[in-house]
Amino acid sequence: MLKRSLIKQTLSFLFLMLLAPAIASAQLKVVATTEDLGSLASEIGGDKVSVTSLAKGYQDPHFVDPKPSFILAVSRADLLIVVGRELEIGWLSPLLTSSRNSKIQPGSKGYLDASMTVKILEIPSGQITRAMGDVHPLGNPHYWLDPGNGRRMAQAIRDKLGELSPNDKAFFAQRYADFDQRLAAAEKRWDAAMAPYKGTKIVTYHRSWPNFMERFGLEVMGYVEPKPGIPPSPGHTIDLIGEMKRVGAKLIVVEPYFDLKTPQAITNQIGGKVLVLAPSVGGAKEAGDYIKLFDYDIGLLSSALKQLTGK
Amino acid sequence: MRAIPSVCLAAMAAGLLLLPGSAAAQSQPDASALQQQIDQLKKEFGERIAALEAKLAESQAPAPTPAPTPEPAAPAQAAAAGGAKYFNPDTAVIGNFLGTAGHNEINPSPALEMPESEVSFQAIVDPYMRADFYLAFGEEGVELEEGYATLTALPGSLQAKAGKMRAAFGKVNTLHTHVLPWADRPLVINNLVGGEEGISDAGVSVARLIPIGNVFFEATGQVFRGDAAEGELYKSSKPGDLSYVGHLRGYFDITESTNLDFGGSYSQGHNAAGIVDDVDLGRFTTQLFGVDATFRWRPLTRAIYHQFVARTEYIRSHRDQFDGLQKADGFYVSGDYQFARRWWIGGRLDQSGRADDASLLDRGQSFLLTFMPTEFSKLRGQYRRTAYANGPTAHEFLMQFQFAIGAHGAHPF
Numbered sequence: 215m216l217k218r219s220l221i222k223q224t225l226s227f228l229f230l231m232l233l234a235p236a237i238a239s240a241q242l243k244v245v246a247t248t249e250d251l252g253s254l255a256s257e258i259g260g261d262k263v264s265v266t267s268l269a270k271g272y273q274d275p276h277f278v279d280p281k282p283s284f285i286l287a288v289s290r291a292d293l294l295i296v297v298g299r300e301l302e303i304g305w306l307s308p309l310l311t312s313s314r315n316s317k318i319q320p321g322s323k324g325y326l327d328a329s330m331t332v333k334i335l336e337i338p339s340g341q342i343t344r345a346m347g348d349v350h351p352l353g354n355p356h357y358w359l360d361p362g363n364g365r366r367m368a369q370a371i372r373d374k375l376g377e378l379s380p381n382d383k384a385f386f387a388q389r390y391a392d393f394d395q396r397l398a399a400a401e402k403r404w405d406a407a408m409a410p411y412k413g414t415k416i417v418t419y420h421r422s423w424p425n426f427m428e429r430f431g432l433e434v435m436g437y438v439e440p441k442p443g444i445p446p447s448p449g450h451t452i453d454l455i456g457e458m459k460r461v462g463a464k465l466i467v468v469e470p471y472f473d474l475k476t477p478q479a480i481t482n483q484i485g486g487k488v489l490v491l492a493p494s495v496g497g498a499k500e501a502g503d504y505i506k507l508f509d510y511d512i513g514l515l516s517s518a519l520k521q522l523t524g525k
Numbered sequence: 526m527r528a529i530p531s532v533c534l535a536a537m538a539a540g541l542l543l544l545p546g547s548a549a550a551q552s553q554p555d556a557s558a559l560q561q562q563i564d565q566l567k568k569e570f571g572e573r574i575a576a577l578e579a580k581l582a583e584s585q586a587p588a589p590t591p592a593p594t595p596e597p598a599a600p601a602q603a604a605a606a607g608g609a610k611y612f613n614p615d616t617a618v619i620g621n622f623l624g625t626a627g628h629n630e631i632n633p634s635p636a637l638e639m640p641e642s643e644v645s646f647q648a649i650v651d652p653y654m655r656a657d658f659y660l661a662f663g664e665e666g667v668e669l670e671e672g673y674a675t676l677t678a679l680p681g682s683l684q685a686k687a688g689k690m691r692a693a694f695g696k697v698n699t700l701h702t703h704v705l706p707w708a709d710r711p712l713v714i715n716n717l718v719g720g721e722e723g724i725s726d727a728g729v730s731v732a733r734l735i736p737i738g739n740v741f742f743e744a745t746g747q748v749f750r751g752d753a754a755e756g757e758l759y760k761s762s763k764p765g766d767l768s769y770v771g772h773l774r775g776y777f778d779i780t781e782s783t784n785l786d787f788g789g790s791y792s793q794g795h796n797a798a799g800i801v802d803d804v805d806l807g808r809f810t811t812q813l814f815g816v817d818a819t820f821r822w823r824p825l826t827r828a829i830y831h832q833f834v835a836r837t838e839y840i841r842s843h844r845d846q847f848d849g850l851q852k853a854d855g856f857y858v859s860g861d862y863q864f865a866r867r868w869w870i871g872g873r874l875d876q877s878g879r880a881d882d883a884s885l886l887d888r889g890q891s892f893l894l895t896f897m898p899t900e901f902s903k904l905r906g907q908y909r910r911t912a913y914a915n916g917p918t919a920h921e922f923l924m925q926f927q928f929a930i931g932a933h934g935a936h937p938f
Contacts, residue, residue, distance in 0.1 A: 278828075279828075283778045289736075311675060
């Protein structure tokens, strides 16, 4: 008897849970896979949106655990913004499948691939294999590190938010215009800071910086990784030291999630400098939003280059 | 009378259902939709980028400060042409090569074998479901390891699956061989839950997400035909001899780098103990109870270099047979530590009774070293000592070599 009533209670409890309607909320719930996208969504959405970013700016966005806590966030989202270009290939799809949220599935209205309107570099042509390391067949996914692309992403977010919340269209347009102005003013600053170092040759750890370096006129002449995603090897490191000496490159830019041992060994040999830059919003404490990210990186980079080049 | 409450329970479990972490751990990436889309757009991307570059060069010529960029072009429409290949499923093949040295009189393994090569096909079926197929190619035959459709657009935080699938009983039972942290399966799984094959059967599964605050709960209920591990665990003698699995999984983040995953499982089905001359005289059943816990530590800024995972499962089996109810139990406790970008070290303690004779207790210890050149290949050595209840202690050295080609799978979690 006891057992039977317990079963009844459990069943009715479950039934009620099934019927419980979702509590409507005035804010659009935006989930962004990275803090960069999250920052742009906050810039445009203001208090009309609540933004959750999954990957932290100081973690390698290729290797993020698809944690069930992320499933909860995605299951509640009205809009999911992704970097795309297969950056999230190792972790996003289990989240999408388990989220049970049809609003944000690829192809749905609440899914925004931020890479669709930006400038993509390093799209491989011809045959590609994994002998080339972790190649991204759809081009380099670190495209947000060009403020021009940031502007394009913000436009895409503005349009998408307006589509999802038509009543606030003017609000989003206003916030975008404001962001656009601040970004343009900041770009003047950054360009001025970087102008003396046009054409300087540098090395980066991973291929995270092509858009950034192209935008600010630096030339990436080599990588600490022998191939994308492959850890440093002694042979490659020796070659790189030789090449850096030959062309006079002194600076190695490293993401905060890579080990500094090899870069430091290289710069010790050539009398150069290792610089840890933030590859994403949140990658350093000071890089709290999209504009501060560049303020932080450009500040560190220009002072390091000043010291190394004497310009 | 006895059967009624069990069926009720099972049905209730089915109502409740939730998918354990295995779903996340296992489903390979379903990049397919994204990729299809992107593939379609790729062509015109080339052109558009060329145009953009030209524009950029122009706008940058006089002064590097770009004026506010014009409105982005409307998202390009997918190219009409392109052909059916965009809808081909993501395909991957994972080879698993195993070498064993040492003596084991109770459960000997071949010196060298290719026990299983897994071929997977995964794609989105339509706006309402996706499909995942995993074919296991042994040295002599092919078997459908899993093949199911997942309904992703159900209301009420529900998710349903239909087809053949690994049951949501505990953790290890849900995992494919290539994502296990060991070269073998723990003793308790082999003795009580059907070993390598485990509870893997044709059936339906319903799982519901039940978040309580920021704690993730998922309840899963599954009903299967009633066969498991080739009749060693469950054996269905009549169409009504279904087997049932219920699972509740909880998960919460302790900090951003540490989390705890825990669960409880129940399963029930008919066993083969009462079958005499192909007639099920005994009509005996087996009940399984399990609890599991997984603790993970992965510091985010050093996530590719260091992590630690501790896991444990305790399983209890109540197997009815002619000589009465056998109540056997067992557990494993394991820890794995990644100490460098490509290197893992690990250990596991095993102990388990035997399902058909609870008085026989096997014990084991393993020590592992794993080298992963990339996320697509893995070389693992495992020293395993097994003290069998009914025979000499086995000392074995297992060497496992795994390699994957094809679509990029999701990272196991």
